[in-house]
Amino acid sequence: MKIIKKRWVQICLAIGLVLLATVATYFDSGLYQKxxxxxxxxxxxxxxxxxxxxxxxxxxxxxxxxxxxxxxxxxxxxxxxxxxxxxxxxxxxxxxxxxxxxxxxxxxxxxxxxxxKRDAVLVFSIGLVIILLFCMKFTRGRLLSSVLINLVIFFGFVQALIKLRTGDLVLLTVITAILISVVALIVILGPTKDALMAFLSAFLATSIALLFSVWLLQLSGDSGIHFEMVDFGLQPYFGVFISQVIFSVLGVILDETMDISSSLIEMKQEVADISKKTLFKSGMAIGKELVGPLINILLFIVVAENLNVVMLYLMNGNSIGYTLDMTLSLGVTQLLISSIGIVLTVPITSFIISQMVRKKVS
Amino acid sequence: MLYLLITFIVLLLIVTGQRGLSLLLGLGINIFAIIALLILIADGFNVVVTTAIISVIILVVAIYMNVENSVTANISFKTSLVITALILLITIPILYWSSTQGMGVEDQEELEGFSLSAGVSFPQLAIATIVVNSLGVISETCVAITSGLNEIVMNKPTLDQKTVFADGFSVGNKILATQTNTLLFNFFATTFPLFFLMNSLHYGWQEIVNDKLFGAEVITFVVCTIGVILTVPITAYQVSRIDRKKIIASTKEQ
Structure with a gap:
């Protein structure tokens, strides 16, 4: 009974605070000079x-x-x-x-x-997430702290980017990507050997997919891809593009490696004398099921991002072919590189885990 | 790009075998559905209604072509329909309040030479953008949680409804964390060029928090996250209610 009461107090408190914050930002014009x-x-x-x-x-x-x-x-x-x-x-x-x-x-x-003035609606919608989290029995602390840590890392990345004038953009992105994936893995799996294995797999798969794709792109002389269509025409086009690919595929590949590795680790705990070959095969079987949905996630995100500009091209008398070529060639390239990464993650993770996993001594 | 496409198809077929063919088919249908959506909107059909209809088609393909277990697929499909409807309900008032449709002043250079009074309702298109953005994440979340819960029920068919419902949240925790990451990292991917540009335009924090493009990205991230969160109780409720024998029978079929 007491626990139920405490939960209601928490929920009411969350709702109250969010409403208060929304109203406060609505009336915060005193903070503005304009x-x-x-x-x-x-x-x-x-x-x-x-x-x-x-x-x-x-x-x-x-x-x-x-x-x-x-x-x-x-x-x-x-x-x-x-x-x-x-x-x-x-x-x-x-x-x-x-x-x-x-x-x-x-x-x-x-x-x-x-x-x-949009600050109040942003505060309100972020508050809505917090209220929902408080209404349900999630482990909120870990989730919110991981989002916060990642936002801080991202803030640092943007600051460094501004200081260095995009010269070392790709290097900065790689460092940031490593940091945020370490945070994500530690938050979800804890600081364990499992997290290390998942990290290695994700890192290898992403790097191989990217290097391979870049090599393929150079082989074809970047033909047919409008890198100048990158957001706001920001220079260097290719660096900005690759950095966007890295950020966008990272979450999906982490998701995939964690799914495969946790199933394989569990399998090893249950059947101690399972052979490496069987483990690898099971990993491939699990991975097969994941590839489709994960590619779908990125497909829809990429399309949604470009919906406005696609529609503008279409309404300006361009054919569907020309429109898609101009507006989506970058998105499709991004999607293809990501998909190669998603596919490669399956054998790479299965291999690494099947070689490294040991039965835990309990 | 052609090399990339060929590489992708070859790798996919090597890794997933025959399954790869149906995956390719599913992707192809989804791409056609999206092109149909674009053409219909450009032809002047109501944006929100068209998006809703195309979304249903996409969800059917995304779920039924990827999931073999029929009970899991049915529950996931029902849940994802409910979530898509809820996302529409949440998005419409928030966008009405925020006016984050269309493009920003930052895009103006790109827009030179275009006729900007194009006759499409960009406020409605903004709603469609968020719904389309969420489709992949929502269908994947629904499937992951349903199959996770079904497995629990299968291993312990005697669990009572309340326990199954509560177990939904322990399954949901991990999925919520990974999906939030996916959405957050995509937010990073789209906003870092924006922040860089804002810096060269000497924006202060007041301009940033009230900026249209920044607001649109935040709202997309937030609304999709809300969709993922809501998936958990709705799926858990359905799995806890369903006849246990059905779940067990459906897994034996395979």
Missing amino acids: PIVSIDRVAQQSKTKGTDQYKNTDYQVVQKIYGHFTNTAKKGDKVTITNSYAQSQLLDERYKPHQQILVSKTSPKVYTIQST
């Missing part, structure tokens, strides 16, 4: 139908935004801002009452919108 306007009401002024050269119909809408300042010396003053947006809202936005916006003064009495 003027912030809270929107009281909006009125549509005009709506004009337009057709572009590709016969797409869209509407250009002008809305008048009535709001008041929530910070700076003007706090409480009323303000009216005119906003024009396309109904498809690719770059511009339709503003709604109770949203908050960061504005800047362009000429006396005229303000333009710089950005929507």
